[in-house]
Amino acid sequence: MAGENLPDVLGLNLAEAIVILENRGIIPQLQRTAPPRGSGGGKERVVRVLPVKNGVLELTVAAENWGY
Numbered sequence: 001m002a003g004e005n006l007p008d009v010l011g012l013n014l015a016e017a018i019v020i021l022e023n024r025g026i027i028p029q030l031q032r033t034a035p036p037r038g039s040g041g042g043k044e045r046v047v048r049v050l051p052v053k054n055g056v057l058e059l060t061v062a063a064e065n066w067g068y
Contacts, residue, residue: 014044
């Protein structure tokens with residue numbers, strides 16, 4: 001996967017990113033992150049993309065609202 005032309009899903013909302021990846025035959029693996037005080041909710045956005053293995057991308061997602 002290292003040399004492949006991967007779709008750019010960074011910054012997209014999670015639902016949109018999953019559709020794009022699955023249409024390309026790529027399996028999204030999710031990791032969620034939030035500030036120590038917890039998430040305020042809202043749509044989740046992709047904040048990091050990491051190729052894990054052939055055909056799998058790890059997406060780190062965070063809620064738009066931080067709850068402050």
